[in-house]
Amino acid sequence: xxxxxxxxxxxxxxxxxxxxxxxxxxxxxxxxxxxxxxxxxxxxxxxxxxxxxxxxxxxxxxxxxxxxxxxxxxxxxxxxxxxxxxxxxxxxxxxxxxxxxxxxxxxxxxxxxxxxxxxxxxxxxxxxxxxxxxxxxxxxxxxxxxxxxxxxxxxxxxxxxxxxxxxxxxxxxxxxxxxxxxxxxxxxxxxxxxxxxxxxxxxxxxxxxxxxxxxxxxxxxxxxxxxxxxxxxxxxxxxxxxxxxxxxxxxxxxxxxxxxxxxxxxxxxxxxxxxxxxxxxxxxxxxxxxxxxxxxxxxxxxxxxxxxxx
Amino acid sequence: xxxxxxxxxxxxxxxxxxxxxxxxxxxxxxxxxxxxxxxxxxxxxxxxxxxxxxxxxxxxxxxxxxxxxxxxxxxxxxxxxxxxxxxxxxxxxxxxxxxxxxxxxxxxxxxxxxxxxxxxxxxxxxxxxxxxxxxxxxxxxxxxxxxxxxxxxxxxxxxxxxxxxxxxxxxxxxxxxxxxxxxxxxxxxxxxxxxxxxxxxxxxxxxxxxxxxxxxxxxxxxxxxxxxxxxxxxxxxxxxxxxxxxxxxxxxxxxxxxxxxxxxxxxxxxxxxxxxxxxxxxxxxxxxxxxxxxxxxxxxxxxxxxxxxxxxxxxxxxxxxxxxxxxxxxxxxxxxxxxxx
Numbered sequence: 001x002x003x004x005x006x007x008x009x010x011x012x013x014x015x016x017x018x019x020x021x022x023x024x025x026x027x028x029x030x031x032x033x034x035x036x037x038x039x040x041x042x043x044x045x046x047x048x049x050x051x052x053x054x055x056x057x058x059x060x061x062x063x064x065x066x067x068x069x070x071x072x073x074x075x076x077x078x079x080x081x082x083x084x085x086x087x088x089x090x091x092x093x094x095x096x097x098x099x100x101x102x103x104x105x106x107x108x109x110x111x112x113x114x115x116x117x118x119x120x121x122x123x124x125x126x127x128x129x130x131x132x133x134x135x136x137x138x139x140x141x142x143x144x145x146x147x148x149x150x151x152x153x154x155x156x157x158x159x160x161x162x163x164x165x166x167x168x169x170x171x172x173x174x175x176x177x178x179x180x181x182x183x184x185x186x187x188x189x190x191x192x193x194x195x196x197x198x199x200x201x202x203x204x205x206x207x208x209x210x211x212x213x214x215x216x217x218x219x220x221x222x223x224x225x226x227x228x229x230x231x232x233x234x235x236x237x238x239x240x241x242x243x244x245x246x247x248x249x250x251x252x253x254x255x256x257x258x259x260x261x262x263x264x265x266x267x268x269x270x271x272x273x274x275x276x277x278x279x280x281x282x283x284x285x286x287x288x289x290x291x292x293x294x295x296x297x298x299x300x301x302x303x304x305x306x307x308x309x310x
Numbered sequence: 311x312x313x314x315x316x317x318x319x320x321x322x323x324x325x326x327x328x329x330x331x332x333x334x335x336x337x338x339x340x341x342x343x344x345x346x347x348x349x350x351x352x353x354x355x356x357x358x359x360x361x362x363x364x365x366x367x368x369x370x371x372x373x374x375x376x377x378x379x380x381x382x383x384x385x386x387x388x389x390x391x392x393x394x395x396x397x398x399x400x401x402x403x404x405x406x407x408x409x410x411x412x413x414x415x416x417x418x419x420x421x422x423x424x425x426x427x428x429x430x431x432x433x434x435x436x437x438x439x440x441x442x443x444x445x446x447x448x449x450x451x452x453x454x455x456x457x458x459x460x461x462x463x464x465x466x467x468x469x470x471x472x473x474x475x476x477x478x479x480x481x482x483x484x485x486x487x488x489x490x491x492x493x494x495x496x497x498x499x500x501x502x503x504x505x506x507x508x509x510x511x512x513x514x515x516x517x518x519x520x521x522x523x524x525x526x527x528x529x530x531x532x533x534x535x536x537x538x539x540x541x542x543x544x545x546x547x548x549x550x551x552x553x554x555x556x557x558x559x560x561x562x563x564x565x566x567x568x569x570x571x572x573x574x575x576x577x578x579x580x581x582x583x584x585x586x587x588x589x590x591x592x593x594x595x596x597x598x599x600x601x602x603x604x605x606x607x608x609x610x611x612x613x614x615x616x617x618x619x620x621x622x623x624x625x626x627x628x629x630x631x632x633x634x635x636x637x638x639x640x641x642x643x644x645x646x647x648x649x650x651x
Contacts, residue, residue, distance in 0.1 A: 120539050135534040137527045137530040137535070137538075138530060138531075138597075139526060139597045139598040149524075151523060162514075163515075163521070164518045
């Protein structure tokens with residue numbers, strides 16, 4: 001009944017064969033679509049957003065959580081989303097992750113309008129979220145956590161009739177993913193509760209990275225961690241970007257944001273105040289933008305610099 | 311400033327093991343990693359003590375007797391394990407089985423054994439689904455739900471039985487689980503074999519299938535399970551339905567053991583299953599444990615009762631001993647959890 005994703009015929013690699021370009025060069029495919037007039041060599045840099053939202057609205061009674069918010073995420077970038085408490089950034093992220101359904105506005109994935117009714121819909125579209133409270137099961141082992149909800153069954157009769165899990169394969173793949181992202185965990189058979197906070201975060205990130213074909217959203221991934229472990233998570237974010245997967249990073253920690261973000265989405269009063277380039281604005285300026293002490297430039301208000309300027 | 315801190319930490323390899331495990335911590339991790347170790351030691355100690363007191367304790371006839379005495383509670387404890395793993399508790403499981411025996415015996419006279427068995431399974435599954443529905447759809451606490459259904463089912467059983475017992479003819483399919491067979495020179499009943507089969511099947515499902523992972527996950531954290539894409543409500547509901555099937559099986563085994571359906575039988579079965587589960591090392595907080603521990607827990611209780619009876623100890627003292635054992639088991643569980651979290 002809950003084995004929907006555990007078909008034995010499923011391809012062992014997390015990246016689906018139908019989307020081989022998702023990790024390799026997402027900008028190239030987008031560019032050829034965008035430029036039917038033949039100027040491909042010039043406009044390769046003219047990338048289209050992987051995930052975008054326009055005019056999102058969400059009201060709870062008299063409270064407006066999202067007030068006409070826009071959002072754009074481009075391929076292979078780290079977009080930080082910052083905002084004061086109550087600015088509505090987590091509501092925005094929940095809408096993108098399928099955890100809430102907006103009252104108005106549209107969300108597009110790779111140019112096509114999508115409707116997420118729950119987190120499963122968003123996951124099916126390739127959006128993986130690493131939640132602040134981690135969403136790992138402490139008593140289960142690492143491999144089971146990585147494949148939770150997407151278990152792989154054995155081939156043949158053992159899998160189809162007896163529903164037997166392919167634990168060796170899930171362990172091997174989990175182990176590979178951990179190594180790929182540089183997380184030093186000796187054994188994937190140990191339970192998650194034996195891990196440190198940073199390692200647990202690592203497991204949650206690995207799970208997202210293993211299955212996130214389109215977008216990975218991280219909600220305050222370093223909030224509960226020490227300095228050293230935060231550094232580990234920042235490195236993880238970088239290695240995910242290197243794989244070509246864009247990351248949305250929600251964080252209060254300005255030094256972390258400036259360390260890893262390519263662009264910073266400043267959220268204020270339920271909508272996007274602007275998108276800034278961390279090389280052009282200082283931390284104190286971003287804080288001033290968050291609180292409204294400073295006004296964004298017209299370009300920033302319009303969505304800021306394109307990431308391909310880099 | 312923070313920039314430089316992070317870049318230096320980035321170059322150092324992340325440490326794999328938690329820092330400086332002390333001796334007591336190591337001992338605890340051993341117990342946690344091998345949660346069966348404690349129950350197995352307790353069972354062995356009990357066996358050694360009683361066999362040194364009584365010469366007849368370990369003879370095949372007595373061992374078979376212990377197993378047969380454990381069958382009904384042993385089967386029910388499998389269902390209780392499932393529910394406790396989801397961080398629930400089922401106070402109604404014994405009363406469902408008792409109602410099952412009455413239904414089976416009453417249906418047998420007019421409709422024969424096949425209809426009687428089917429009706430029993432149907433009734434028990436429906437009652438399991440009622441518990442499961444109340445827990446998952448209305449999101450009520452399992453303790454309250456099953457306390458309510460326990461009271462209602464017990465009363466319904468007495469109304470249905472009309473304060474009398476129903477004899478089932480010996481040798482009919484309804485008492486089949488009480489018939490004996492010999493295996494490797496050891497005589498036991500089919501009921502014992504069915505009990506072991508139920509443990510094997512559920513043990514396999516828990517450890518080898520996605521459903522089993524989901525049962526543990528839902529018991530560990532229902533929020534995290536939902537965020538991980540598990541259909542938590544469905545998993546939870548399925549556990550209660552499976553428990554209904556197990557209760558019906560226990561009802562069948564009960565008529566095999568005593569071919570007489572009595573509305574007042576197995577009054578303590580609910581609590582005895584919880585005892586077996588807890589002694590077997592399954593956490594009352596959900597998400598950790600398993601049926602292997604419960605089988606050992608069932609055997610510990612069986613050995614204790616049989617051994618103390620042979621030693622001439624009053625059954626009330628046996629209850630005291632079992633009660634102490636439960637408290638010890640829960641203390642170990644609490645202690646272990648506090649240390650790891």
